[in-house]
Amino acid sequence: MKLAIEDVYKSFDPFTASSRRFVLRGVTLQAAQGEFLSLLGHSGCGKSTLLNLVAGYIKPDRGRILIDGTTVEGPGADRGVVFQEYALFPWYTVHENIAFGPQVRGVPAGTAQEMTQRYIALVGLTGFEHVYPDALSGGMKQRVGIARALANEPTVLLMDEPFGALDALTREAMRQELLRIWLQVRPTVVFVTHSIPEAVALSDRIAVMNLRGTLEGIIPVDLPRPRDSHAAQFLEYVKALEQMLMVDRKSSATREPAALSEE
Numbered sequence: 148m149k150l151a152i153e154d155v156y157k158s159f160d161p162f163t164a165s166s167r168r169f170v171l172r173g174v175t176l177q178a179a180q181g182e183f184l185s186l187l188g189h190s191g192c193g194k195s196t197l198l199n200l201v202a203g204y205i206k207p208d209r210g211r212i213l214i215d216g217t218t219v220e221g222p223g224a225d226r227g228v229v230f231q232e233y234a235l236f237p238w239y240t241v242h243e244n245i246a247f248g249p250q251v252r253g254v255p256a257g258t259a260q261e262m263t264q265r266y267i268a269l270v271g272l273t274g275f276e277h278v279y280p281d282a283l284s285g286g287m288k289q290r291v292g293i294a295r296a297l298a299n300e301p302t303v304l305l306m307d308e309p310f311g312a313l314d315a316l317t318r319e320a321m322r323q324e325l326l327r328i329w330l331q332v333r334p335t336v337v338f339v340t341h342s343i344p345e346a347v348a349l350s351d352r353i354a355v356m357n358l359r360g361t362l363e364g365i366i367p368v369d370l371p372r373p374r375d376s377h378a379a380q381f382l383e384y385v386k387a388l389e390q391m392l393m394v395d396r397k398s399s400a401t402r403e404p405a406a407l408s409e410e
């Protein structure tokens with residue numbers, strides 16, 4: 148298995164002897180090599196927490212996360228991360244932003260140059276190499292974000308609501324772009340979203356998370372790509388996922404991570 152999340156618990160509360168509130172409570176989930184997996188759930192259900200655990204930015208309280216059978220102990224070049232807020236260096240050009248990773252990793256200058264040009268072309272930014280992020284639209288900034296993550300040649304691409312800040316039309320276009328890039332490079336993708344249609348449009352499988360810190364279910368999306376979001380079958384997936392997420396509607400007004408006795 149490319150990625151294995153095994154019985155992971157995570158709390159941000161300071162430890163107390165009697166109880167502890169868990170954002171994630173025994174999450175087990177796998178992703179196969181080259182799979183497009185989405186994490187779907189209401190705000191606060193722990194999607195980013197799970198992604199940050201896989202990225203190695205934070206550690207689980209219990210359980211473990213493995214990439215190619217090796218336990219994740221921290222961030223690594225095998226995992227590329229794309230955030231909603233782009234997180235580009237404003238004082239670097241498009242080219243410099245994308246070349247940064249390979250340079251830090253010690254890739255020889257000539258190779259880094261070639262890789263940077265290749266990923267600039269892949270995300271459709273040829274001609275914008277010397278532009279600064281401030282002069283780019285949101286969609287273009289996110290293209291830089293994707294190219295920058297891919298320039299480290301990660302085998303797992305982690306994306307936390309990467310299109311959340313974009314307008315509807317740009318967002319739709321970027322979904323298509325992401326699919327094209329994914330098919331070309333074929334990394335394993337873990338994609339966080341709270342948009343049901345976005346999850347259905349993109350994913351091989353959708354892991355639905357709930358506000359109790361567990362997985363509500365895992366839905367394989369058995370539709371050929373590109374997917375028509377108006378097709379009856381597509382809408383059936385949307386409806387089924389809406390129903391799964393409905394479980395949380397009642398509790399979402401008093402959103403509190405589940406409490407659990409510690410041993």
Ligand SMILES: Nc1ncnc2c1ncn2[C@@H]1O[C@H](COP(=O)(O)OP(=O)(O)OP(=O)(O)O)[C@@H](O)[C@H]1O
Binds near residue numbers: 170194
């Ligand atoms: N560093 C932290 N310190 C304390 N609490 C945190 C921290 N990170 C997350 N939490 C809490 O954990 C819960 C899950 O947060 P998380 O950001 O993972 O949710 P999410 O599903 O990504 O939500 P959204 O869709 O709004 O981004 C929330 O209650 C949040 O307040």
Ligand SMILES: [Mg+2]
Binds near residue numbers: 194195196307
């Ligand atoms: Mg989040």
